[in-house]
Amino acid sequence: MTDADHAGASARAECDVLVIGSGAGGLSAAVAAAHRGLDVIVAEKADVFGGTSAYSGGWLWVPNAPHAVAAGKGEGAEAPRTYLRAVLGNHYDETMIDAYLDAAPKMLEFFEKNTEVHFTPGSGVPDFHGNLPGAATGWRSVVATPYDGRELGSLIASLRSPIPETTFLGMGIASGVDMRMFLTALRSAKAFTYVTRRVLIHLRDLAVHRRAMQLVNGNALIARLLRSAADRGVALWSSAPARELIRDGRRVTGAVLETRSGRVSVIARRGVVLAAGGFPHDPKRLNDLLPHVQAGTAHSSAAPETNSGDGLRLAESAGARVSSTLAHAAAYAPVSLVPRADGSVGRFPHLVERGKPGIIAVTAAGKRFVDEGGPYHDYVREMIAATQPGQPAVSWLICDRRFLRRYGLGAVKPAPVPIGAFLRNGYLIEASSIEALAQRCGIDPVGLKQTVETFNRHAARGEDPAFHRGVTPYQRVQGDPDHRPNPCLAPIETGPFYAVKVVPGSLGTFAGIEADEKARVLDGSGVPIPGLFAAGNDMNSIMGGHYPSGGITLGPAMTFGFIAAETIAGGDEAEDERYGRKENAG
Template identity: 70%
Template sequence: MPDVDHVANGRPAEGRQRLRCDVLVIGSGAGGLSAAVTAAHLGMKVVVLEKADVFGGTTAYSGGWLWVPNAPHAIAAGRGEDVDGPKTYLRHILGNAYDSGMIEGYLEAAPRMLDFFERETEVHFNPGSGVPDFYGNVPGAATGWRSVVAAPYDGRLLGGLLGRLRRPIAETTLMGMGIAAGQDMRMFLSATRSLSAFTYVSRRLVKHFRDLLFHGQPVQLMNGNALVARLLRSAVDAGVELRTGAAVCELLRDGQRVVGAAFTSGEIRHDIVAGHGVVLATGGFPHDERRLREQLPHVRSGTPHRSAAPETNSGDGIRLAEAAGGHVSGRMAQAAAYAPVSLVPRTDGSVGRFPHLVERGKPGIIAVMASGRRFVDEGGPYYDYVREMIAATPEGEPAVSWLICDHRFIRRYGLGAVKPFPIPMGRWLRNGYLTRAATVPKLASRCGIDPTGLQRTIDDFNRHAARGDDPAFHRGTTPYQRVQGDPDHKPNPCLAPIVDGPFYAVRIVPGSLGTFSGIVTDVDARVLDGEGQPIPGLYAAGNDMNSIMGGYYPSGGITLGPAMTFGFLAAESIARDAAEHQDHGSKENAV
């Protein structure tokens, strides 16, 4: 390994603590942890540095889904497919942004990555057999078997690390308990309507409160929380050193090669030399205001961007890569993974960010602009909601919309942070998060919406929704939309009139689940310079890496799937490079 005294960009490192490893991973989401676990299994000494005081990054907030066509789960169930299917689908969605090398490399490696984790680690998944691609009317779209989700996990198996796991967004939980998409959520939504669902939910709640009593925190881990927990357990089992509160401030170089990093922990600065490679996986730039202004037109126009990602994701990895000669793509269709967000007042004075991913597809809700007019298929992909909201905003005005529903809807499905019956909604009315009125015009006036426009929109919507039709936006006509709806509601699971007062509204602003625009890499996750050449020793994964989807959002799981896959590929590439250098050194010594 190089001597740290000679690699700190030409400056002496006297007085600093000196650490060494083979692979240094910066960031602890799915991309970083997958790289760390894989590298450790390949025989390398690995250190993970996390700036926050908890592990998990955006992954811990996520649904824990990965888009992986031909996953081992699908093959085992006899549901494998010709790779031309997903390639055709992506070509139609991505258009000129389709990068055959990156896409085809991903489609080949992702199933192999899953197979490795299922066989060698504590990371396990359940198949998304009924989870469709977002755009079911596009050639190559599938109605299921292209997704997997992290299997639930008993947090007690993490031991002391459980207290250092980032918890889910509080408002997306039920009293701190995570609820998984699919059957788990359906049971909770049906708890007051079905004895079997009531029994299921009662058992979950009893166990949850028992866990709080004996462990002081939830231990039934779901979704992205379960994925991070499984990766952490696997990392510890493989001998990975994990550090929180470690903010990387500089990459160390020996000529053009990146050979480590300087980081601060408390007030102490450390240099850590990584003999084989450094992987950047710090979660992109969802809270880097300068870069958001550069990359997002609505931010330049004066509309703030409210990402649901952790606030510690502030573009550190991207800045480090740029300082080492890397560059960020400016050719994304959209620079962020858009999602509609509502701002949630909290008792401690902070403001939460609730991502609206689920209830928009249920029957009996619409989204409107200040004019009172609809602008989007409410049950469609969350990415489209924000994109269309921004497009519908008059020039010079802030981008904002409202989700509107009636009393039947909010008590049946909830609305954002407001939970369904029997959970009270009083505090949300008192703190201003939720607006209520006896009539549609009064609700409009309280929200700043045109009353005549909103009444006209609802009257028109109701007339068609009663028959299960939506001539304006064709809601409920694709498999994804129908899965998002209520299968017990007929004739269209996504449509019902809004008629039972009082009426309710929640204000929606542009947000995201993270960023798409990132560091340009090759298919081995090696960071490329402005000439397209790899920067020796430097890799990127997760949202630090430029999205292979070109700034589009074709299906759920297109962030975590590539994050884990390219973390896995980065570790494999580092191991190959290390072996080649060792072979080369052995030959030179022999000569």
């Protein structure tokens, strides 16, 4: 839409609610507010909509979701609370967790009943830490249902595409059945037929529309939210970064946007929602909050580069505070750097293949340091802990030809996709022996040879005495169900051998603006700042810097976006005004 250009001519615009950022949190707030009859503008810094959410897997962690209850899998709130207490420890905030567990199912019900946003339950998706009390083996997660991009009409051109390296020829592949079909296409007639059909439809879409139209994962979620926002008259402004907040005393009354046509003062009569994606590309705040960055290791986030901390800085200018007390300030994920033909570098998040049988991760000493198939957040945490002082945090994923051609490795796709381009650009390292591979990577050859020999001896029996891989439900789901005796373990023995270098990265950030259970931004004294709200990664993580399960970013993002809209529409701003008058009078 061209609303930003139109508004720029007058240098002033008005609305009830201004949402800064267009990820799942921001669009959730926008759709819910518009549904309540409010006039909403969404201002996005980039020239496309979707933020990190459009890159994501599209999963939300929502215990007692309507889908689970309808299937007879409702569990009450105590088991999720027990699990979160076990994971979060002293970072467990009862007020925020209770608000989330209460509102998240209502949020899903609202979107399912009133909008184009629909979800599919993850009946077999386990929590990350299956050894802890309260952990579930399924039914706490939902994922955005695939979407036909043609339903977006002209808006499809404004949808952020997935990370290219995570797609096949630009076509997204969903987790679960979809991915399994692609991984077994050369071993199953049913899978081959399925994949052939998907690819042929994709090639048709490329010829007609010049982009993928079979939308899955986070791309489907954002497309559905965009369709729902447009249907409710939400004004969608791209290339419109927010430069400063407008205030009347303590109350935030709008923001100044830098549009294509110049600066526009947007007056928001009811409130401003900050949902600009956190600070994954803000060098100063990364250095302040991430110890490995302070120690000299670069942080390579897979989030869009436009997510550079704008929302946090805007909030601080109004007196808000950004948390510095979380267990971890970022949602860690192992990332490999992919050279591209145009000279740029892609950042591939390793979320899937690490759990498959026949791969290990090692340090420069050639030693394993983690259960490779465990949670991605834990992988990076342990990689940093295993790094010698003064050395950059780095690891290598090691596999053999059988593994590479069956499962792929990072940006390298399984057979029959050729691997030559990755060998030529140096992303994929190949050697005829483990010792030669170590020398090419700068890994200690003796250490790696000993590690592989020990690993192979136990893996052949489906055992991993060092890290107990394949023990929890989450680990086993990450493996290959066709492999026995352990779906997560196989020897690395058939040359040539391969390696990809992995560095610390993230899917986004946890540390954010301190807010209350109504999504109201708080000042340094813990008092709500009238007219200012937060959602998504701009809002401080209710998980305290921990990663209990997949979907603990998008779940709270959409829920607190929904709560922000309900707070604004429900008149809770009157309470904010009383706070303001009380403080001013004092």
